Amino acid sequence: MNQIKHIVAVASGKGGVGKSTTAVNLALALKARGAEVGLLDADIYGPSQKTMLGIAEGTRPEQHEGKYLLPVEAHGLKTMSMAYLAGERTPMVWRGPMAGGALTQMLEQTLWGALDYLVIDMPPGTGDIQLTLSQKATVAGAVIVTTPQDIALLDARKGIEMFRKVDVPILGIIENMAVHVCSQCGHEEHIFGAEGGRRVAEDYGVELLASLPLALAIREQTDAGRPTVVAAPDSPEAASYLAAAQAIERALAAAAPADGVQQFPNISISDD
Template identity: 55%
Template sequence: MSGVTETQILNALKNVIDPDLRQDIVSLGFIKDLHIENGRVSFKIELTTPACPVKEKMRRQALDAVMEVANVQGVDIEMTAKVRHAQKKTPRNLLPGVKNVIAIASGKGGVGKSTTAVNLALALAQTGARTGILDADIYGPSLPKMLKIKDRPHPEEGKHIAPAEAFGLKVMSMGFFMDEETPVVWRGPMVGMAVEQLLRDVEWGELDYLVIDLPPGTGDAQLTLTQKVPITGVVIVSTPQDVALADVKRGINMFRKVDTPILGIIENMSYFLCPHCGHRSEIFSHGGARKQAEDFGLEFLGDIPLDGAIREDADSGIPILIAHPDSPQTQKYREIAARIAAIIATQGFEGSSFPQIVVE
């Protein structure tokens, strides 16, 4: 009996295709530690992100494929993940332990960039990925309040600064070192320098994802930042009212000109979900970002409703992902985070495959 060979198993597994990478899981090198003993087959499937939305489906397909091989008595599959580096190799990488940097940007202020950044970071962290968040919005740092951080880091002369921790995230914010009462006037290059210092002097350790909440707008400051920081990809947040604005277009063109890939657009405060009956009303002409994304050849990553709970939870210092983990709004953030992780995983394999055309 037995007689099951590795080749038979691998051939069977070649029928399982990763929907994002559009290749079979054997060619992608996902199969690890394959053992066959008396017809019992065991192996690991090592995904590129723990946030993989099709994890369970893939396990099921692999199981079915192997069970069809003659003489197989049983199959034992362990799903694991190892996030791969997708960063451009910059000559001076300020973040050697950080595998992927996701920058959250917006054409203008107040569109919910920080709220989105925090909830997406938490969604990534909850999949088991080591995640940090950096508040690069030195004009109006909001993370200390949004994550209710009491224990601020205390920099010591000549030493790396340990980031604060909140809800499983490593957190660093300019707000930790600024006087809340004093408005700060920064010029673009100064922002870049300040943020560079935050990156260089902070002990991030090993991270799968570092989410950066960029300052609003897409001017000088943002430009400097993209040159200092090895950004894997940018996520643009916009609201239905501002998608059509020239600001967003300018932002997209700026990132493209400096060769920073744009992962896609999120429409925030997209529609209103009635807290009582769950009815969805389109208060503004919803769907503008989807259209905008299409026009620019960018991916539409999803929409997030205008929702009282999102605001209240953000204001209370316990983001909705923690305060209401089972809500439909939380589900939205989780889906978008999974999509972002999937795009980055694809990028890690193929290099930057994003269209880099500048739209006039």
């Protein structure tokens, strides 16, 4: 655990805005840039990284000394997800403290080894679980994913406020599904509104790291278990993820403490 240099939370206020798609592509982009990267699917209510990473049904993490889990390797990433432990069709019905406990266990009992970055795909929203995780996991910085839609932007603002409250720096905003380009005629349509991510970034004085289009290819590649950065590394979309990864590296390097190593404090979550 103490061999993880930077923990990066990828969060969204609103569900369904493409947080998991962004998290996996950012992790792969950091990897493509030469880093050792882990990906923790902390979206325990609807873990989707297993499908996005193309991990076969029935894959289980190996155990070590009956206490630790070895991460599952996918596309060069070290990954862990509740989906590896619970099975695809099991609905995740957790009470808050149980969910928090399960997450902490996944963090602490996975033998991540030496990592430059551990990317955490956070559960959507700004509730207790998100707050606990950001506070207890010594998150080095957070990336907020939003669509340009007003309701998503409102929730993105709540996300930024939440991280600020617990002193987690905002590394930047990624605007997803910003524009749809018709594959037949090339017509551009701002289905969820225009420039919303940029406005929020400006309001809070944070960087707009990337603006991704609503693209059939992104959805198809992710559904097929080969996210855009590995499926189409030369595409403009992959270039956007790589540029965002570079900006994240820069921001973290500028903010890194002298020894560079983050540690998780011990926490206990009671069930009352």
